[in-house]
Amino acid sequence: MMSSDPSETPAISQNKYRLPKNVKPLHYDLTFWTDLESLKFGGFVTVDLDILEETSAIVLNCSDDLKLADASVHCATLDAGQLQSAQIVADKELGRASLNFPAALPAGSKAQVKLSYSAMLRGSMNGYYKSAWQRDGKTEYYALTHFQPTDARAAFPCWDEPQLKATFGITMISRAETVNISNMPAESEVLYDPTSTRDANLATLLSTLPKKDDQWKLTKFQKTPLMSSYLVAFANGPFAHLETKVVMPLSGRTVPLRVYATPDIIHQAEFCLEVTAKVLPLYEKIFEIEYPLPKLDTLAANDFDMGAMENWGLITGRTSAFMMDPKKPNILARKSIAGTQSHEVAHMWFGNITTMEWWDYLYLNEGFATLMGEAIVLGEFARVFPEWKVDSAFVANHVHHAMVLDAKRSSHPIEVECPDANFINQIFDGLSYSKAASVLRMLSEYIGEERFLKGVSGYLKKHLYANSVTRDLWDGISAASGEDIIGFPLITVTETSSGIHVRQDRYLNDGTPNADENETIWNIPLAILTVDEGGQAHVDKTAILEEREKILAIDTSRTFKLNAGTTSFYRVSYTPERLSKIAAEATKEGSVFSLSDRIGLLLRCFGTVQGRIDPGQQSPHLGRHLAERNESQVTLLSIPLALPIGQRYLDLVWVSALNSLAGVIRPFEDHRQINDSLRAFTRTLFVPIVQRFGYDFPEGESVDIVELRKTAIQGAVVGRDESVTQELRSRFTDYLKTGDKTRIPSDIAKPIFQTAARYGGREEFEAILKIAEDPTDTYRSSAIRNIGCTEDLGLMKELFSYILTKARDQDVVGFCLGLEANPLARRILVEFFQDNYDHNKDTTRYSMALAQSLETIRARITYIERSRDDLSDWLTKNTTVDALVDSTDLVYAYDWKTLIATYFAAFVTPTVMSAIDIFCIINLHHKERIRSWT
Template identity: 35%
Template sequence: MSPPQRQVLPANVKPVHYDLSLKPDLTTFKFNGEVTIDLNVKETSNFIELHTLELELSEVQLSTKEGKVAPKETSYSKDDQSTTFKFGDNVLKAGESVQLSIKFIGELNDKLSGFYRSSYTENGQTKYLATTQMEATDCRRAFPCFDEPNLKATFSISIVADKEYTCLSNMDVKEEKSVSETQKKVVFNTTPPMSTYLVAFIVGDLKYVESKYKFRDIPVRVYTTPGYEKEGQYSAELAAKALEYYEKVFDIPYPLPKMDMVGIHDFSAGAMENWGLVTYRMVDLLVNETKTNLATKLRVSEVVAHELAHQWFGNICTMDFWDSLWLNESFATYMSWKCCDHFEKDWKIWENFVGDSLQMALSLDALRSSHPIEVPVAHADEINQIFDAISYEKGSSVLRMLANYLGEETFIKGVSHYVKKHMYANAVTEDLWASLSEVSGKDVQSTMNIWTKKVGYPLVQVSEKNGKVTIRQHRYLTTGDVKPEDDTTVYPIFLSIRTDDGVKEFVFDKKEQELDLKSSDFFKLNSDTTGVFRVNYEPERWQALGAAADKLSVEDRIGLVADAGALSVSGYSKTTNLLSLTSHFKNEPSFFVWSEMIARIGAVKRAWLFEDESIKEGLKALVRSLVSDKCHKAGWKFDSSESFLEQRLKALLFSAAAANGDQKVIDAAKNLFAGYIANEKSELDPNLRGTVFSVAATHGSKKEFEALVNLYKETPLADEKQEVLASLGKFEDKELLTKVTDMLLNGTIRTQDVIRPMAGMATHRAGVEHLWDFVTSRWDEIVKAIPASLTLLAYVVDCATRGFTTKEQYQKVEEFFKDKDTKAFDQKLAQALESIESRAKWVSRDSKDVADWLKVNGYSS
């Protein structure tokens, strides 16, 4: 099947330079603008087509060698989001340069896209700032432009604003001059050649902190609205060090004269890598060294490192078109883990990666409704849907696998070669493979094309018979029903096998192969879980591996538990195999292995949500048997002398014990909440805060609800706000849940945060049922409040269906959406339906087995 035709602008002209002036008004929420675009004429013609969206255009003028001319005709295409100006015949002559000037008016919208407004409260008063979010195709909302990544140009930007406001853009300030008693004009230096989606400008009352660590003579600053700036110091210091680190790693100097990072109160994504002016959600940028929990600190570190990696891989060298989005996002994800590992060795970042990024990738890519890493994109509407775990997590997992195969040093040299070769230009995936092949001397392209162009990944089935060990690969699907047409790809698997004699490595690129091993030997496939595949063993081998935990690395043990959990969902292995395996790991020391075990048993609990209570109570008893003693012994007081991971494990055990009915821990959490609300805030460690709030909601009523809502309104801490929102979904009383869902649409909760309470509801039966009723009964309001252009709408659909586990619920979802416009989230909807189907099959297949195992092992009567 041939790829769909790209929806792109005609190639008769090419932009070279933009001279842009903007005048935003934060009272009327309008902005006036003027843009002059220098164009090279590639083909003799009589028209210019460029992108515009929700802009009112006036005074259009074309300057040529012959003079100035206005268009004879102007037309707009809603589908293409473009305006076409027609001039006299052959006004545009090939080889000449012309200038197109346009005046325009736009709206500082509340859609979190283009040039938009963000609100915040200061001393009880609502205030606003104007900011931008151009990726993927929203620069056209801010000014008329050629809004495609491979149409790079330079930009000279100036902003007219009130004198008390700070004005920021990609570059440093060239000059600032007064234009009236109250207003100034800020002119910025010209940018290097860059794509429109990276253009940024911000106007508002902003304060900053600057890094104390000096990165050359380049100022590295974090800006926020007043009162938050001190919490930006952590990110400022990390950013200065990360820029220096990336300079050395890539062997390419950071080319801009400054690096500004800005916390925005209303923001659709996590962060955006605008060149020299990176924007963030507040929670993904700010760290209070005494009040921020460690999980948030890790998240902030990873996000900052991710965005700064983009300054090279994405900004200097940019993907040619959106079907190569993974080139930007996968690599920035991989490099962010590498950067964090460089600075924080005791965080064990690559162990974290195996339980986090890799498992997210394998989970989504196990669905038929997944997509290849390189996915054909034709229309602007399709682009937002590919900002998902395939483009980020699967891509970064494939890069980690490749780096392990080539050797990390060789891999990075190849990447540096690629960026240098395509500096200030655009590239495609084959260009990266070419550079890696040139540097490594290996045929990277033929091996890696399969991993990026094919959907899915393999399951390696290990068979042991007559003392011989044979492996066979076929596609893995969560639904377990692989058909011949699903299984045509033979993956080149970089296979590493851990044995008593060390690690053996080779490329397994056949359907079946006998290994040079005896079934009496100790072995474990996918050493350190570097490969992007699952492994299934004979039942006896699973038992042996569970008993041989001391021979396995932490990454091995995470992978083993993850594979056992995933294979039970798809039916390749019994769920009781997972339950037995986790029982072997009761003395496990690693936070990451515990996290994986608790998550996998949690997945069983959620799949059995609408089943017999005795099974759910038995599963809770199993978790208590694993964590309670360990939790009680560790306690819930934290000490700064404890390591990062010791503290995270203590918090995890407390959370698991509370969620699974440990009364001692539940009582402790209730007491901590009562003290916290009574203003004894020092008594509640930030690492326990989210769990304590959840316990208060799960076991609480109107009193706890009101306390949490007040806390949400009053706390200045971004991560605490998120913890409160997640807990609000945990109430079981229908009246309180109705109040929560009302808050999602009445402005109490910011649009960007609506999925937080929804995710909380999706974890328990009353919440699942209430959330579905809310979404279906108020769908029109939801679509109006959350524009389809935002990926948020897809996540609303995901949350609303995430807790469903039966065929009847599958049919309800299918029926509701059959007459809806699902264009903006059709992939997410297909994935949701497939996930419900797999859970229904899982429960039907393994219910008796799980019930019997729980009885035999004393967890249920």
């Protein structure tokens, strides 16, 4: 275990954006008041310091929001323990204040700095800010914190860097009728009595309180362990709570768990509390380290910038991250809440006990919590929710999302230098979460999950209450990595007389890496699945590709596949013949391929086609090899045959199918003929499933059927099916008449709101907007994301005005995403951005996301230009699609093997094959099974 002795703390690097290393904070006493009527706060902070170098100036972080009243420093080693007043010099650009004083503090001494301050509660969802809620029709406020990454300085002067850990003693002063919560439990809580206050500093502070005749109370919290400033948290408001308790497996302690929210929505916290009670003891057991705090609280806030935040002992987040109406079960909400809360609880160890040294290593926190919280703990390993198939869902969501982002030139390494505070927020993206988690999952699969978690436990134990860098984690799990990697490889596989020839090159979504972009050599666990004479599958986890290319000896006369279980972070390009054989094996009952294998095959389909490689940009060997594949990619038709057979796993595959098909529809929305044909095909796939399973969700129904019904209804909406549209509109019409949402099951609220907004008028628009404005309504997120589907130009303009003037800050992105998904609104959205450019023209805080978006647009343009004519020609000439649209019975009658041969002959472009023909075969091959399920 690393000592917390400051002399053993690694040196802090010096640059413009980092604080000087002449002092180190040891302990903060933070005393402050909050007035929810004036929306102000203030107080004083006293910090105990180690003086590491002689200095007559102390520099700390302080936002210009804080009005510093006075500052002083006391050092016992100076004559008579001299108290010196300090001159305050602010640096607004860097968010700092320099305290200059006449007598230098000697190295090796102890000192104490005290600063008084006051400020307004922010409205920006960072620092110490206000959140609005409605009580009896009146808007009221409560206050809470969000400090990650660099906003503790906006609530109190501090050393706001993760490496500068300290302990914190917090005292909150508030109106007597409100509730105070913080990282630690309350040690005492008393009403303010002016006659009994002995602390002169406190008496002075209390004498300045607004409306001092009102009743105030003092809540003193227990001292925290050593922690980084961004993990400090506190809140004040009219909170109610639900509570349970758990007995921890190592310590045997009983730990109380609470979820706080405003009284109007607290009943929606039951499931969040249940998840917390399930996973907290599991983590203690897995990490073999006792949970160090006496309690764990969660606060659901109406206004919150991120999804959720892992403040130690006081998790905070959006209401949608934690709350669900218990009377309206929603599988999507359950999965989201469980994944979010399990993710944040994982941070109580990984991130909070052991913290990254600097924000360069953010992925250590977020990648691990994503893998641990959303896959390992919720799935088969701990069997919290094994029926959710979370490992396969991880492939469909995180692995796929990471590859989409990482296939861009504007990608960045998972470990990325973050000198400037403006840059830090940009790396809270899919690469720091999804790619980092995918890489860690690859490592876990390579060495084995049990050994992986043992290594993580060792890493945490070695760095308890300290900070770490990448190498520390790799050392902990005995992994040889640590490269600064951008992107991921495409592995091309060519069969030889003695085995297979494999080669690695960087994969890009436009398919043309130049020489400079193709220099990286990855260490790639190949995870080769082979089958023996008895038909048993074996996975060779020792096979590593550490160079550009190599030959591996395997028997190619039998089934084989690289990246077994889709555990590694790379794409594979096989010969057309091998791809057909893989697809054939994947369709068999009792196939050697897992669900994750099959989903991976399906998701690779669209990506591989969009990322076709130009042979002229590659080496002669690779160019010749890939030229053959570009000419023969009709074999991508075979990939959908890798869908799982039977009821149990079909839901995830249909989700992947719909997402891939939507990826083809979107680029061609402005091409009427193509778009109409694509939507007709989509109807062919999904409407029969809707007809089979209907629109209601009986209690006790399996998760798989729930998910399949949801996906089918959404697919029918994408296809603009008239019968489904009428049914969904009628359900919303019933709500307009009665105010009762009984006929709007929460699992299909999204397509219902989407349809009501698209085909309705003002009445529907205003009803959806009313739901979107109500923080107590569990349908709120669906309303926000789908009201932008309106096709009424006047209502569209009203929505833009609403976004600019009335929408909560946290909801602006949701509204805009809904509009961006509407082809009629998209150009107006661009004009709206241009008209309001002055509000956004400083791109320093989102330059990476901007670069990724621009690259996506360019890649989509290339894709359209390359495929438009072929796609249009194919849709015009091929009559099979028309037949499929005209007759569902004809769909059932087709023999899918015959149809494959027909499509091979008719195929013109891989674009069509990857998303149209493929899904037809999915449909044909499983319709009869779907019919027989109930």
